[in-house]
Amino acid sequence: MVVTMQDVARRAGVALSTVSAALTGTRPVSATTRARVEAAAAELGFRPNALARGLASRRSHVLALTHPVGAAGLSRTSAEFVLGAAGAAQERGYQLVLWPFAVEDADGLVGVARQGLADGVLVMEVHAADARVRALREAGVPVALIGRTDDPADAALPTVDIDFAATLTEAVAHLADLGHRRIAFVNHAAHRTAEGHGPTRRAAAAYDAAMAARGLTPVQVAAEESVVGGRAALAGLLDGDAPAPTAVITMNEDATFGVVAELAARRVTVPERMSVLAVVSSPAVAEQTVPPLTTLHAPGAQLGRAAVDALLALLLTGAALAPVLERCRLVDHGSTGPVPADAEPGAAEPAPVVPAAAGAP
Numbered sequence: 001m002v003v004t005m006q007d008v009a010r011r012a013g014v015a016l017s018t019v020s021a022a023l024t025g026t027r028p029v030s031a032t033t034r035a036r037v038e039a040a041a042a043e044l045g046f047r048p049n050a051l052a053r054g055l056a057s058r059r060s061h062v063l064a065l066t067h068p069v070g071a072a073g074l075s076r077t078s079a080e081f082v083l084g085a086a087g088a089a090q091e092r093g094y095q096l097v098l099w100p101f102a103v104e105d106a107d108g109l110v111g112v113a114r115q116g117l118a119d120g121v122l123v124m125e126v127h128a129a130d131a132r133v134r135a136l137r138e139a140g141v142p143v144a145l146i147g148r149t150d151d152p153a154d155a156a157l158p159t160v161d162i163d164f165a166a167t168l169t170e171a172v173a174h175l176a177d178l179g180h181r182r183i184a185f186v187n188h189a190a191h192r193t194a195e196g197h198g199p200t201r202r203a204a205a206a207y208d209a210a211m212a213a214r215g216l217t218p219v220q221v222a223a224e225e226s227v228v229g230g231r232a233a234l235a236g237l238l239d240g241d242a243p244a245p246t247a248v249i250t251m252n253e254d255a256t257f258g259v260v261a262e263l264a265a266r267r268v269t270v271p272e273r274m275s276v277l278a279v280v281s282s283p284a285v286a287e288q289t290v291p292p293l294t295t296l297h298a299p300g301a302q303l304g305r306a307a308v309d310a311l312l313a314l315l316l317t318g319a320a321l322a323p324v325l326e327r328c329r330l331v332d333h334g335s336t337g338p339v340p341a342d343a344e345p346g347a348a349e350p351a352p353v354v355p356a357a358a359g360a361p
Helices: 005-012 016-024 031-044 050-057 076-091 106-113 131-138 164-176 190-195 198-213 227-239 253-265 300-317
Strands: 062-066 095-099 120-123 143-146 159-162 183-187 219-222 247-250 275-281 294-297 324-326 329-331
Touching (some): 016 031, 062 300, 131 143, 159 300, 164 198, 247 253, 253 275, 300 324
Parallel strands (some): 062 095, 120 143, 143 159, 159 324
């Protein structure tokens, strides 16, 4: 049987309007009466209707997260951010909904936001010049970013992000300390850089700086977001005129699987002949390869929760919390190892390449 507010009123021995006021806060109610109403509601298992509560308070108690999901859907790593945000919202009496608007559909996003369906918006996959962020800000919609723009006008917005500088510095250091000198970086697709995709650009700059600090020559490859793209990127590194790397850093979830597949097809063993390190990744990715991948695990759940806290602080106080930067955590699953013993001192020799057998994947 559905429990109604009238049932709560009868159990508490008060008027229906008193129950409404006690549960929605629309007018003052004595502490004793409020406690009696809340006890009756708890005994009966009554939960106020979220829409009715929202109409009374002019709050929906819903937060929206906009992510340009596209045909490929959410990656495993992105899902950690979303689930972390959803959990934090629920703990604080809110629900999280996903709005899968494309980056270029700022007008559509603002149109929905203005309908009052959500109290505020979290923006993921932030770009350097992000039309969504600008449109939401100019429309007066409360917004917090999982990422950062380059627009000074957005500087006052609450932001949480991965510390790409610290993460890529640790990735290069981990491999360089194992003796590797030729360390390649497989990044996201070239169009991501052209579009100003924040993670792609920040990681690229951080990798270049980390390699330069070690006196090493950076070698970056843009890979399409697919297994095929990863295989093509790795093939280019092994078959090109330049000496092949002995270690590869990847920051492209689907392409990472392609890198591992191409190494297997060529019988290049990991980590004996090639070290592979996946950065800004997740355990779900690491566990799907043989051997499992050493990762710099993205703090997705923590940042998702921090983003909700930042947005709620903005909603409740009008003030933006200080920016949050979280570095990734190294989890060694055994896919990185010392530079091959037969490598030339100071400049590791390329891994031997065995042509894939006919019909090999």
